[in-house]
Amino acid sequence: MILEYYTYTSGEVVNKAFNALATFFRTNTFGDYLQMCMMLGLITSLFIFMLSRNPKDLIKWMVVFFAVPLFLINMKADMLIIDKTQPGKAYKVDNVPYLVAVPTYFFSSIMVGMAEGVEGIFTTSDDERYGRTGMLFGSELYQLSRQSRINELALQKLWRDYFHNCMIGDVRINGKYTWDELFTAPDIFAFLDGVRQSPLRALYLDEGGGRSTYKRCEEAYPIIKQRFDDAANKNMSLLAHQLLGKDADRYKPQVVQSLTRSYDKFFRMSTSASSTIKQNMLMNELRYNLDSLDPTQAALNYAYTTNKLQTTSMWASLGLMAREYLPMLHTMMFMLFACLGFFVAGAAVIPGLTMMVLKNYFGTFAFLATWPALFAIINGFQLWGLESLSTDVSGKFGGLVLSNANAADELHSRFAWITGILMIGVPMIAKGILKGGQEVMSSMNYQLSSMINSTNARASAAASTGNLDFGSMQIDNHSMNNTHANKFDTNTLANQGHSYTQNPDGSVTTQHGDGRTTYDSSQITSRGNISANTQSMLQESVANARSQTQQNLAQTSTQLAQTLQGGAALSDRWHDSVGKNLAYGEGSTSGFNTQVSQGMNDMQTAVDSVIQQTGWTIDQSKAYLQSVYGGFEGGLGTGKGASPFNLGASGGVKWSDDERTAYSNMNAEQKQQLEQATQQYTEGANAVTSAGTQVDNKDTRTSVEQFAHDFAINASNTKSLGVSAMQSQSDLNALSNTQTRLNSGSASFTANAIQGFQNYLEKDIGLNQPDVQRLMTAYQPEDIAEAKEQWQDYTRTEEFTTMAGLDGDTAKIVATMEKAHETTTPTQQPELTPEQNNTMEKGWASTVDTVA
Incomplete structure (x- = not known):
């Protein structure tokens, strides 16, 4: 069975x-x-x-x-x-x-x-039957055909060029036809066939393979028309595949026939399906190109009110979903x-x-x-209404043209939505067939009223309160405890390609689109009407330190000059009295006297050698050798460095520019002989100094011993003052360079001292919070004066000097410099260097030989 x-x-x-x-x-x-x-x-x-x-x-x-x-x-x-x-x-x-x-x-x-x-x-034909083609199949065919577009990019470009180069010129320049005449043409290509194409204007025609040819409008038009015919046939196949899927090739003839009958039924058009598709393609392309001429006006055509838009969206979403899925739901439920x-x-x-x-x-x-029968009834009288109203829309134009396309599209869409809404009521109608229509209609009215009320509630509230939203879209927005009132901001702010992150300490890190990262710490500290930076204080501190160093250098130079003059006096004293007395037999011929005498002879020999090599006077030669012995290196004699010609190292001896220049221009042999003389003078002075340190603890001294003792003290003072003078000169040069950089401002470092000042007010002097706020945001004259006074006190603290990069306040810096450059007198026997020990050994050996 x-x-x-x-x-x-x-x-x-x-x-x-x-x-x-x-x-x-x-x-x-x-x-x-x-x-x-x-x-x-x-x-x-x-x-x-x-x-x-x-x-x-x-x-x-x-x-x-x-x-x-x-x-x-x-x-x-x-x-x-x-x-x-x-x-x-x-x-x-x-x-x-x-x-x-x-x-x-x-x-x-x-x-x-x-x-x-x-x-x-x-219904009168299989195309309209629900059981054969589904709900409103003819209307669906129409809507799908209205979406026909040119899918080939080459043909899109060709039509765009033809529209801009040929059609616009025919309308605006030659006046061959008007836009209204084009919009009311039932067959656009038939209309253009009756228009003489321009023999002057032209376009480039893509021939494929990267080749293009220059064609006049009258030559390009037949080619464009033929390509549209080919594209329309392809679109017909696409339409069949969209409706029937894998069975499209099998049922394509029925689809073509159904499309022809649908347009004939709705618009009284007796054209072929291919011509219908081609007409829709042309209408869509014309609409696109016309909209591109005035995009603002095109946008205004779609500007609905919020209320109508939401109502339309409700009907559209419910209706289309019901029309699409309710028949499928019926089949699935039955199965x-x-x-x-x-x-x-x-x-x-x-x-x-x-x-x-x-x-x-x-x-x-x-x-x-009972559902399919109800679906068939709804399908039937909806098709009747759509047929009647479509004929009214097509009106005097006798077909589908650009002028009535929008109205026709809207009509078919509206009927599709209403059909879906009616289909939603089918389950309720089927359930209440035996219960009476009154109960069914009451239930449907209640449900539809609830849906309409829910969708229109927001729009009605917006219309009554004036709170209107247009084109607002929000994604992943989280807002909490926000209060906004009375804010009017009409400024335009455009931030592009930046990511801002405020760190826990208040600073802001910005990641830029090009990969750079910047940091902003201006939000970390308080900002008021006062500004406190450490650059000016640092300049003042450096200037004070330089001035004090310069004073110390001048004082040391004076003492050094006096010491050198004392050394010259000691040399004269040796030649005038001590040396003569020693020659006449004063004292004994001990090794001590021999060491002193030998040392003084070496020094005199060195002086004579310098006089011979340089032509200097005896005083200049002695001053030069004594200053070099005191620690000054022989320089170029420019007067700007630590050389025997400046810093008081000359001992009061005058040097002319020619003598300085001659010293700078010495050849290698002269410099070597001068160095040998300097070495000989140093050995002799070391010998005398060594001998002088041996009699420090004697209560009674001979004239030679006293001379050696005085010579040792003078040599020690010369070296000590020389070191101090050279150190002061070095410090002075460094401070001068620092002050120059600070004053020039080309590479300055300015630190914000506001946060440290606020910490001083809160912690060091213990002001309460209202007073701290009053001083940090001072604007009254008395408050500004008090803030300035507190600032001056703050600059004298160790916290400020540490923050500013100084080693303490000005007084401490001056005390440190004075201690470093203070002249001291030897109070104990100094430790000998290896060179001094060698000199002592040579002197002792010479003394032993003399005694022997």
Whole structure:
């Protein structure tokens, strides 16, 4: 026995579902499930019989036990699944139990029979039948065809060039036709065929392969028309694929015929489907190119009010979703309840549930069977209304043209939405068919009113309060505890490519688009009407230190000059008295006297050598050698460095510029001889100094011993003052360079001292918070004066000097410099260097030889 199962879509899915269901009824799993249900039915019946002692309970169980498995489960039929949307295609499923096969066959047959009966009355062709093509198929064809565009980029560019180079010139320059005439043309290419194309204006025609040719408008127009014909045929194939998928090639002729009939029905157009597609392509391209001429005006055409936009969105979203998915939902529900037959079989073998379960099971199919008939009715009178109004829209133009395209599109969209809304009511209508239309309409009115009210509530509130939103989109915004009031800001701020991060310490890190990272610490410290930076104080401190160093250098230079003059006097004293007395036999011929005498002779020999090499006077030669011995290196004699010619190292001796120049221009041999003389003078002076340190503790001294003692003291003072003078000169040069850099400002370092000043007010002197705030934001004269006074006190603290990069306040710096450059007199025997020890050994050996 073969029974038919009718469906309006998804025939292949239903076939697979019924095959799976038929297989499941033959598995052990279903057998075990059925046995459990039968055992439960037996236990229930026995329990009821024991309570009632009524034999009818056992008889009822016996009837159910034999009838349900025998007639509903064991008896099977073959099902022929027929998809009404795929003519000539059917699927066969074997061994489907009567429990599933009979109700689905019976009610699907009633469903199709009622729907086709309604369609035979409400529609006139297969294109309009819900059971064949779905809801509003002709309208859907129209809307899809209206979306036809040029898909080839080369043809898009060619038409754009033709529009700008040829058509605009024909309208605006030559006046061959007007835009209104073009907009009302039922066939744009037929209209352009009657216009003489320009023989002067031209465009570049892409020939493919990277080649382009220069074509005049009259030459390019036939080529463009032919390419549009080819593109229209391709778009027809795309339309068929969009509607029918993999069966597009098979049913493409029916789609072409349906499209032609739809346009004839709605717009009284008797053109071919290809011409219709081509007309839509041209209209869309013309609209695009016209909009590109004035984008602002094009945008204004779509500026709806908020209220209408939200209402339209509600109808559109609900209607389109219902029209698209409700027929699919009907098919799936019909198939789903058919597949739930094994649950019904188990419940049906329980005597207390048999009639209720079977009644509801059959009632579900009866409820679903009424849907297609209602869909067919809605489809029929919606098509009638759409046909009538489409004819009014096409009006005197007698077809679809640019002038009425917007109105036609809006009409078909509106009918599609309303159709979907009506389809939403189909389940309620089907449920209330036997209850009366009043209850159904009341329920539908309540639900639709609730939807409309919910969607329009916001728009109505915005219209009444004036809070209007246009084009506002927010993503991942989190706001909390924000209060805004009375803010009017009409400035324009554009930040592009930057990422700002405020760190826990208050500073801001900015990541720029080019990869750079910048830091802003201006938010860390307080900002008021006072400004405190350490640059001026640092300049003042450096200037004071330089002045003090210069004074110390002058004092040291004076003392050094006096010491050198004392050394010259000692030399004269040796030659005038001590040396003569020693020659006449004063004292003994001890090794001490010999050492002193030998040292003085070496020094005199060195002086004579310098006089011979340089031509200086004896005083100049002595001053030079004595200053070099005191620690001054022989320089270039420019007067700017630590040389024997300045810093008081000359001992009062005058040097002319020529003598300085001659000293600077000495050749290598002269410099070597001068160096040898200097070395000889140093050895002699070391010998005398060494001898002088040997008699420091003697109470009585001979004239030679006293001379050596005085010479040693003078040499020590010369060296000490020389070191101090050279150190002072070095410090003076460094401070001068620092002051020059600070004054020039070309590379200055300015530190903000406000935070340190605030810490001083809060912690060091313990001001309360209101007073700190008053001084940090001072604007009254008395407050500014007090802030300045507190600032002066702050600059005298160690915290400020440390922050400013100084080693203490000015007084401490001066004290440190004075201590470093103070002249001291030797109070104990100095430690000898290795060179001095060598001199002592040589002198001692000479003394031993003399005594021997």
